[in-house]
Amino acid sequence: MSLGAAAYGVFSVGDGPRRLGALAGDRVLDLSAAGIFAATSLNPLLAAGPAVWREVHDRLADVALEEHTHPAGTVRMHRPFDVADYADFYASEHHATNVGRIFRPDAPPLHPNWKHLPIGYHGRAGTVVVSGTDIRRPAGPLGPGEFGPTRKLDFEAEVGFVVGVPSRGPVRCDDFAAHVFGVCLVNDWSARDVQRWEATPLGPFLGKSFATSIGAWVVPLHALAPARTAAPRQEPLPLPYLRGDRPWALDLEIEIRINGYVVSRPRFADMYWTPDQMLAHLTVNGATLRTGDLFASGTISGPARDRRGCLLELSWDGRDPLPLPDGGSRTYLEDGDTVSISATGPAGVSLGTVTGTVRPHS
Amino acid sequence: MSLGAAAYGVFSVGDGPRRLGALAGDRVLDLSAAGIFAATSLNPLLAAGPAVWREVHDRLADVALEEHTHPAGTVRMHRPFDVADYADFYASEHHATNVGRIFRPDAPPLHPNWKHLPIGYHGRAGTVVVSGTDIRRPAGPLGPGEFGPTRKLDFEAEVGFVVGVPSRGPVRCDDFAAHVFGVCLVNDWSARDVQRWEATPLGPFLGKSFATSIGAWVVPLHALAPARTAAPRQEPLPLPYLRGDRPWALDLEIEIRINGYVVSRPRFADMYWTPDQMLAHLTVNGATLRTGDLFASGTISGPARDRRGCLLELSWDGRDPLPLPDGGSRTYLEDGDTVSISATGPAGVSLGTVTGTVRPHS
Incomplete structure (x- = not known):
């Protein structure tokens, strides 16, 4: 062989x-x-x-x-590598628009900055776990005087980028492949009720920091060549530091399963911001880039319901439960649910599967 | 000797x-x-x-x-230790109130969640540097189509807590000293214009991630015994996981100098949330705690102008320049400025000094 x-x-x-x-x-x-x-x-x-x-x-x-x-x-x-810093972006226009419609129905769904820069935040590197690790339902503060296990446990289907070569200064979009080794699947588990209560004004914290699952296999960039595709049109034209000659848009179909049933098929090519733009943004202020840094795309969602990348969107925050083929339905995840996210592309490209099972709070 | x-x-x-x-x-x-x-x-x-x-x-x-x-x-x-995860809190009521008054003058200065949980976010561990390291003025996006070196470079006087013993589950307030080794000074440099533009809805990112300075010396908890003092009264009563028998309130006077001139003297005892509460909060969702984790208090500010811990407050976002004894004044930091933050307490307790000099953007 x-x-x-x-x-x-x-x-x-x-x-x-x-x-x-x-x-x-x-x-x-x-x-x-x-x-x-x-x-x-x-x-x-x-x-x-x-x-x-x-x-x-x-x-x-x-x-x-x-x-x-x-x-x-x-x-x-x-876990395939020791994670140095973990940053998570918010690069899907469909996802950000749906989140805006759900939580701020009377305002424009996208914040004024959204099309001018790839919005991101830092997550907790210490809680990145490998696919197959059980996910304990976390508890946290839920509102004034209210505390308990989350009632809105969610997954987020994402693609992550693994940094190999460090940098002490800005990395240009076109130098993406000189620093990034490869790509893995990410499930950024989220407790939506905790997140909602805590996130103003400094962003998500406990609602995200209990667990982030990554795939066991990292696919090197050169193996993704057949999946490279045209980048989305960006209007307004982004700032010069966000313009590369050949963006790393990727034609990957994501498949999300709950307990074996396919519930959504987001497409990574529907992302607005590309990973080379994320890297350029992450470092444009001189932030150190280290071997083992991981940055993820944020939830991958498309324009149709069956291409949404999390239950917040799929069930419209629980208002419109997602039917399952077994006759059941989900607003958010239940104890015992197994979430599996896989990704494939043209010419046999595959990112494998990231999976995790929800265990009861204890 | x-x-x-x-x-x-x-x-x-x-x-x-x-x-x-x-x-x-x-x-x-x-x-x-x-x-x-x-x-x-x-x-x-x-x-x-x-x-x-x-x-x-x-x-x-x-x-x-x-x-x-x-x-x-x-x-x-x-740098005294390799930083695992870096989290930063927002634990001063005076600071959070001033920030609210500056940026949202027509709304209540504190967000509704502020007195119910210690608000925090994750920063970038890879850009934590030791005292004495020069700070290059960072560039970043400043508004629609606008990019350049920050015009609002600020310091933030903080105290940081260094984790020794790891944990895979929640750490109770009263177990603080079983996990935290000691304390160091922190200057969480901030680009206020970048931060303002980027921070909705996921919090600060480039506005903070270019540099965080820590003191070269970590003072072990037992050496801080003479500085322990009564914790502030908290109303409403916090959730049970935030209640300890003997909170780690500390009587430390911070001294902030710009180019040798004392510009402010915040008191750490004026903080609303105590470090044992920060640790309990950080881990209550099951987030992993690792050796080398650093969590900081957020800007230490008091009720009077001469006890504010950053230039955003001291100059009221530039509207009211801070006079310096040499006849000059500051809205924000200028190239060449040296910021030194030190802290002392009763019976010779000292956290030393964290210092850094601003270098021009290049």
Whole structure:
């Protein structure tokens, strides 16, 4: 067999140590055993930079060592990298518009700044967990004198970007691929009632910081070439630092399942702001970029109901429950619900799946 | 001589390696050379927990080794610990009220949630720098189609709390000292024009993420015993998770200097929310607490003008310039300005000084 690495992750077998692995089809290649790259997390590979990324990729194409691979179903996956800073954007116009319509029905749905800069905030890096980790329903303050487990537990289907090469100054849009190693799926779990109560004026805090799930596999940028597509038209024309020659718009179809039932199919190509713009924005003030930084797109939503990326939108904050094929329905997530988000693109591009099951508050 | 450690930091001499040091008076004890604790950052000591913190402290009292100390003026100080997550609160009622009056003069100055929970947000851990680091004036988006170096560069005088012992679940107010190692000064530099334009609806981002300075010395909690004081009366009574038996209110007088001139003297005892409440809030949703987490109080302001902790308040957003003794005045910081913030308390308690000089945008 011959492997063309589609994704990188960290795995272990039985009680064995963590090792870097490359996924090809349904096999995981042990990069250490194959003499290609020895590490217990992706961070050393992330830091090594594009020349090494390319070299590792090229060596994988030559590998024909059955003995260094494991069936993907037999390994245990771990969080693929240590997250330095985690920033989350709000880059879908459809999502931001729906949120505005739900919470501020008498005002213009988009805030005046929204089309002038990619709005973002910093999340909690310490609570980023790997796909498959159970999500405990969090408690928090819900209103004046009111405290308890969230009654509005939500998912957010997002795509995340993993930084390899650090920077101490602004990164231009066109230098995106010199710094970003690859892409993974993100589920930014949210407690909407906590978030609503706390978020004025400094933004979300406890409503987001209890858990963010990421996919176990990080797909390197070069493997996404077949998915590159035209960027959306942006009007008004963004500031010069947000203009690149070839934006990283990606044709990825996201599929969201609750307990196995497909409930939505957002398209990443419907995003207004592109990831190269997010990176340029994140660093334009001189903010340090570090190996292991993760920035995510924000909820991916499209114009139609069946392309919305979270239950806040899918159930219109609970006013219009989302029917499930089993006869049930959801306003927000119930204990025991499993949310699985996957993404595929042209020519076999896949980001895999990020999944998590809601456990009761305790 | 005999040392009673007042603070811990990381220093180097000449081109030598980084070493853990204890400050006593104007001497720095090399903890490694003295055989007490060998490390190149505070993190291993932070992680070791209260029993080791106490043991290290006790051993320092016995040290009488002149040869392992250096005059403080001859060593170079480094960032004392690797910051895991950085959260910043907004715990001064006077500060939040002034901000409300400045930006929303026709509305109640405090948002409805303010007295029900300690409002906070996550900042960028990667841009936390040690005292003495120059601060480059950042550029960013300032309004529709408008971009450039900030015209409203500000400081924020704060106190920060350094987490030692991790937690995977809520930390009660009364368990504060089982997790928090100590305290340092913080200057949360802010670009008020960038912040104003970007911060709706997800909070501050580029307006804060270019630099946060921390003091070189972390003062362990036990050294702050003489500064403990009565907590402010809180009305309405906070939720049960925010009630401790002995809140960590601290009697510290902050002194803010611009180019050597004292411009304000905020008192930390004027804060509404106490640090044990901040920690309980930060973790009540199950958010992971890690060694090296830093959470800061937010701007420390008092009721009078000469006790306000940032230029936004001191100059009322530029409408009422702050006079300086040299005949000049400030609305916001000018290139070349040096801001120094120090803090002292009863019985010789001192947090040292955090300082930084503004360099032109380039």
